[in-house]
Amino acid sequence: MDKKPTVAEKVSPLKTVQETPSVLREPVIAPLVTYPIEVVVPEVRQQTPAVGQRATRLDGHLHGLGQTRYIDDLSFPGMLYAKIKRAGVASARIKSIDTKEAEAMQGVMAVVTGKDVPCNSFGPSLKDQPVLAYERVFHAGDGVAAVAAVTEQIAAEALEKIKVDYEVLTPVLDPLESLKLETPGVHAPSANIYQSKIIKKGDIEKGFAASDHIIEGHFRTQMVEHVPLEPHATIAMWDPNGRVTIYSTLGRITLGRADVARTLGIPVSRIRIVATIVGGNFGGKNEITTEPVLALLSKKTGRPVKSVFTRPDEFIASTTRHPLIMDYKTGVTKDGKIQARKIRLVLDGGAYCSWSETTLGKACILSAGPYNIDNLYAEAYVVYTNKTMTGAMRGFGAPQVCFAYESHMDDIAALLNMDPLDIRLINVFSEGSLSPTGQTLQSVAIKESLLQAAKRFGWNGKGSADAGANLLAEENANTNMVRA
Amino acid sequence: MVTVTINVNGEKRTASVPPETTLLRLLRDDFNLTGSKLGCDVGDCGACTVIVDGKAVNSCLMLAAQADGRDVLTIEGLATMDRLHPIQKAFEKYASLQCGFCGPGVIMSAKALLDENPDPTVQEIRDALGGNLCRCTGYVKMIEAIQDAARILRDEPVEINR
Amino acid sequence: MRTFEFFAVKDSHDAVAVLAKHSVSSKVRVIAGGTDLLAELKFSPQSPNVVVDISRAEDLKSITLTDDGLSIGAVVTHSQIMQSPIIREMFPALANAAHVIGAVQTRNLGTLGGNLVTAVPSMDGGPTLMALEAIISIAGPDGRRQVPLNEFFVGPRKTVLKADELLAEIIIPRRNLGKPTHFLKFGLRKGQALALVNAAASFWVDWEKHTFVAPRIALGAVAPKVIRALQAEAYLEGREITPEAMAEAGRIAIGDAKPISDFRASAGYRRNLVGVLTKRALEGAYALAQAKR
Ligand SMILES: Cc1cc2nc3c(=O)[nH]c(=O)nc-3n(C[C@H](O)[C@H](O)[C@H](O)COP(=O)(O)OP(=O)(O)OC[C@H]3O[C@@H](n4cnc5c(N)ncnc54)[C@H](O)[C@@H]3O)c2cc1C
Ligand code: FES
Numbered sequence: 001m002d003k004k005p006t007v008a009e010k011v012s013p014l015k016t017v018q019e020t021p022s023v024l025r026e027p028v029i030a031p032l033v034t035y036p037i038e039v040v041v042p043e044v045r046q047q048t049p050a051v052g053q054r055a056t057r058l059d060g061h062l063h064g065l066g067q068t069r070y071i072d073d074l075s076f077p078g079m080l081y082a083k084i085k086r087a088g089v090a091s092a093r094i095k096s097i098d099t100k101e102a103e104a105m106q107g108v109m110a111v112v113t114g115k116d117v118p119c120n121s122f123g124p125s126l127k128d129q130p131v132l133a134y135e136r137v138f139h140a141g142d143g144v145a146a147v148a149a150v151t152e153q154i155a156a157e158a159l160e161k162i163k164v165d166y167e168v169l170t171p172v173l174d175p176l177e178s179l180k181l182e183t184p185g186v187h188a189p190s191a192n193i194y195q196s197k198i199i200k201k202g203d204i205e206k207g208f209a210a211s212d213h214i215i216e217g218h219f220r221t222q223m224v225e226h227v228p229l230e231p232h233a234t235i236a237m238w239d240p241n242g243r244v245t246i247y248s249t250l251g252r253i254t255l256g257r258a259d260v261a262r263t264l265g266i267p268v269s270r271i272r273i274v275a276t277i278v279g280g281n282f283g284g285k286n287e288i289t290t291e292p293v294l295a296l297l298s299k300k301t302g303r304p305v306k307s308v309f310t311r312p313d314e315f316i317a318s319t320t321r322h323p324l325i326m327d328y329k330t331g332v333t334k335d336g337k338i339q340a341r342k343i344r345l346v347l348d349g350g351a352y353c354s355w356s357e358t359t360l361g362k363a364c365i366l367s368a369g370p371y372n373i374d375n376l377y378a379e380a381y382v383v384y385t386n387k388t389m390t391g392a393m394r395g396f397g398a399p400q401v402c403f404a405y406e407s408h409m410d411d412i413a414a415l416l417n418m419d420p421l422d423i424r425l426i427n428v429f430s431e432g433s434l435s436p437t438g439q440t441l442q443s444v445a446i447k448e449s450l451l452q453a454a455k456r457f458g459w460n461g462k463g464s465a466d467a468g469a470n471l472l473a474e475e476n477a478n479t480n481m482v483r484a
Numbered sequence: 485m486v487t488v489t490i491n492v493n494g495e496k497r498t499a500s501v502p503p504e505t506t507l508l509r510l511l512r513d514d515f516n517l518t519g520s521k522l523g524c525d526v527g528d529c530g531a532c533t534v535i536v537d538g539k540a541v542n543s544c545l546m547l548a549a550q551a552d553g554r555d556v557l558t559i560e561g562l563a564t565m566d567r568l569h570p571i572q573k574a575f576e577k578y579a580s581l582q583c584g585f586c587g588p589g590v591i592m593s594a595k596a597l598l599d600e601n602p603d604p605t606v607q608e609i610r611d612a613l614g615g616n617l618c619r620c621t622g623y624v625k626m627i628e629a630i631q632d633a634a635r636i637l638r639d640e641p642v643e644i645n646r
Numbered sequence: 647m648r649t650f651e652f653f654a655v656k657d658s659h660d661a662v663a664v665l666a667k668h669s670v671s672s673k674v675r676v677i678a679g680g681t682d683l684l685a686e687l688k689f690s691p692q693s694p695n696v697v698v699d700i701s702r703a704e705d706l707k708s709i710t711l712t713d714d715g716l717s718i719g720a721v722v723t724h725s726q727i728m729q730s731p732i733i734r735e736m737f738p739a740l741a742n743a744a745h746v747i748g749a750v751q752t753r754n755l756g757t758l759g760g761n762l763v764t765a766v767p768s769m770d771g772g773p774t775l776m777a778l779e780a781i782i783s784i785a786g787p788d789g790r791r792q793v794p795l796n797e798f799f800v801g802p803r804k805t806v807l808k809a810d811e812l813l814a815e816i817i818i819p820r821r822n823l824g825k826p827t828h829f830l831k832f833g834l835r836k837g838q839a840l841a842l843v844n845a846a847a848s849f850w851v852d853w854e855k856h857t858f859v860a861p862r863i864a865l866g867a868v869a870p871k872v873i874r875a876l877q878a879e880a881y882l883e884g885r886e887i888t889p890e891a892m893a894e895a896g897r898i899a900i901g902d903a904k905p906i907s908d909f910r911a912s913a914g915y916r917r918n919l920v921g922v923l924t925k926r927a928l929e930g931a932y933a934l935a936q937a938k939r
């Protein structure tokens with residue numbers, strides 16, 4: 001600013017801020033807007049103005065400078081480092097945990113086990129997950145004890161000094177085994193099937209009877225870890241007034257506060273969770289993990305305590321994507337119209353429920369695919385196994401069933417000797433179609449999308465897209481011209 | 485304890501650290517240069533990439549003592565708050581980063597590449613980023629940004645190309 | 647990582663002296679690039695008491711032609727091998743093998759010596775050198791000794807090196823300088839993936855008779871250590887160079903391999919790869935021979 005304000009002149013602070021260079025201001029103050037804002041509302045089926053627009057991100061500036069502060073970049077005076085001892089066995093009864101030797105180590109400030117946790121269970125829907133396994137171990141990644149020490153290395157060495165005596169039990173690893181009634185319950189006396197959903201529409205027996213061909217397909221998907229580039233990280237600070245501040249990579253802080261309050265047995269009002277910028281979540285940071293443990297270590301030591309998952313921790317002790325076992329049976333007429341479809345989904349839920357409820361529901365609702373099927377029966381079960389827990393991950397069950405129903409459609413097309421595109425065009429949803437659960441669908445443009453996609457990549461009906469290369473280049477050139 | 489002196493971002497700095505300290509720990513914990521990130525600690529992800537004597541390396545796989553007496557460049561040495569390096573500018577412009585955690589490593593890899601090869605092909609850029617994992621973006625916009633930065637560094641006119 | 651005593655040495659004599667002094671009473675490990683060692687120590691409950699850094703050893707850093715052949719110092723990095731004009735000229739296969747190791751950052755740190763001493767069966771540095779019948783020069787308290795590379799490996803992660811010894815040089819014998827050689831790696835991805843199988847083939851061509859002379863085939867990740875496909879070599883020796891002969895050598899090489907199944911691939915899949923890679927490596931070496939003719 002070239003004009004210096006004199007004493008008499010009144011300059012609004014807002015104006016000063018507005019006049020500072022935009023790079024300094026951008027992330028902090030949004031541009032001034034006047035209401036009502038004019039928003040272009042696109043017509044149904046019209047592209048929103050956002051599509052094809054160049055966008056930058058407000059946080060991109062600091063990211064590029066390496067100045068974004070993630071949790072591991074923060075530290076506080078007197079901060080300790082925590083490490084968690086993992087069970088390493090899939091299923092066991094814990095006979096004893098001896099922490100004496102670890103506690104006696106120089107530099108070790110506190111050790112906690114399950115018995116120190118006021119309420120040792122939590123979870124976003126079922127409260128079936130212990131903060132630290134105490135009597136029973138349900139999967140190899142279960143924490144059994146935690147250490148806070150002055151350095152990470154001392155904490156790591158202290159873990160080796162903690163002796164846990166296990167009575168190793170036979171784990172349930174196969175979800176189909178787990179489904180059987182005679183299989184011992186992972187969380188006995190609870191049943192292994194902990195959630196299920198059935199969708200019925202029309203009469204499948206009639207539909208199969210009206211079909212020329214009946215085709216079965218069996219599909220499996222594997223467990224997938226989110227692998228956020230930033231591992232789970234937490235810093236907890238318990239203050240002398242009995243309040244705890246937690247810096248966490250947690251995505252859902254309100255939910256997290258409730259879980260922390262439950263496990264620590266203190267009111268929500270005494271818990272402050274600071275969500276910082278997260279280095280990738282993808283659904284894997286949707287629930288608390290070690291936050292209560294760190295809070296307890298901080299309470300015990302009176303010092304801030306930090307913990308960052310190692311990459312192996314990330315794989316064995318955080319949630320993953322549900323593996324699905326998917327059985328499909330479809331009846332079609334000889335010209336490709338689907339008459340009936342029967343589906344069974346078995347979700348490997350791992351050791352704890354986590355977000356299985358949501359995943360199960362979505363997988364089941366979407367399992368028939370975007371196709372008009374008058375006669376449908378879909379059932380889905382999620383079962384416990386002694387494996388790493390499965391939870392939320394981008395799509396909540398949708399990608400798994402998509403793999404199954406689209407592969408199944410290809411198999412049907414092959415059997416009928418039809419173009420895989422045609423069989424989809426015959427069956428696909430259109431404006432006003434009813435979803436399997438009876439919802440009237442609006443703004444449906446699948447047919448158009450399929451045709452346009454097929455044109456763009458030069459679909460020739462056989463799975464080869466070679467003819468499309470030039471076409472695509474042409475389209476791209478046109479698009480560029482339009483945009484410029 | 486070993487005494488390590490490195491020339492980091494043009495400044496001579498010394499610390500006395502346990503011999504098992506990695507260069508990454510030295511930078512982050514002793515020199516408060518937290519721009520370089522720890523993603524895997526075993527050389528797979530490249531979040532810890534820094535440039536030592538002109539070469540991009542995984543600072544999680546180098547002992548601090550092995551860097552004694554060397555020149556180390558980290559993301560913090562590339563720019564000041566208001567004067568960005570062309571690579572950083574291009575990354576911002578193209579929105580090449582989402583969560584940003586991989587960013588410092590990717591940018592240092594790009595910097596080492598452009599120092600050696602001012603006009604890389606897309607294949608060469610891919611090769612240079614082969615050791616940098618990004619879970620958010622899919623790399624496409626990073627590659628565009630690096631090409632853009634290369635043009636700027638070569639003093640060529642830049643047009644938006646998308 | 648647990649703590650240890652750290653020594654940085656200026657040359658191989660210094661290194662041997664430090665090793666001799668400490669290897670009697672304590673556990674000593676050498677560190678070059680550290681890309682294998684540090685990854686190992688971070689997750690291992692065991693750890694050495696002493697670590698000797700040879701990454702600055704002046705006499706182990708060069709790539710030179712000597713009377714014995716081409717000598718590559720133990721701490722030459724994979725990046726240096728990729729960029730060395732002499733290697734690119736004589737043995738593009740060696741430069742290619744260096745290029746497929748890890749990524750830029752790992753190649754800038756990791757050394758050829760470290761790659762061989764780690765002795766994992768899937769190493770990418772091994773097969774080409776094995777096909778070129780490289781000799782390992784080992785420095786110890788009693789001076790140097792030489793061991794052919796195929797005797798250097800004992801098993802997975804085991805070599806003939808003693809606790810007080812150092813891999814000093816890798817020597818490609820004079821008789822094999824410029825021998826047409828080709829290396830191929832098959833991994834699950836292009837970047838940062840260990841080999842499911844890798845293979846190198848090397849032979850001279852008798853242009854008059856158009857036959858294979860001194861064919862050598864080496865395979866990685868199909869046995870406890872890098873191996874030579876001796877039956878396939880015997881089949882090719884003196885035989886006319888034809889696509890059929892190369893394909894047949896590939897089939898025979900399958901018999902030389904003893905792969906296992908693991909989470910990366912099944913033994914059957916690996917056996918198939920051996921056939922295909924051997925044939926293609928032979929074809930690649932032949933193309934090079936023609937280009938050099
Ligand atoms: C992310 C990543 C990807 C990788 N990808 C590949 C790949 O694709 N292909 C592949 O083959 N390898 C790969 N590696 C392995 C590794 O990079 C190589 O084996 C490397 O060459 C090891 O060399 P170094 O100098 O780093 O060895 P160091 O780690 O320093 O040492 C390795 C071992 O050898 C010993 N040692 C080293 N030098 C000597 C010597 N001169 N004398 C005696 N003992 C010695 C050490 O004590 C140690 O036991 C990868 C590693 C990482 C981290
Ligand atoms: S932290 Fe160094 S490569 Fe991942």
Ligand code: FES
Pocket residue numbers: 229279280580581582583584585586587617618619620621
């Ligand atoms: S931007 Fe998130 S990992 Fe790359």
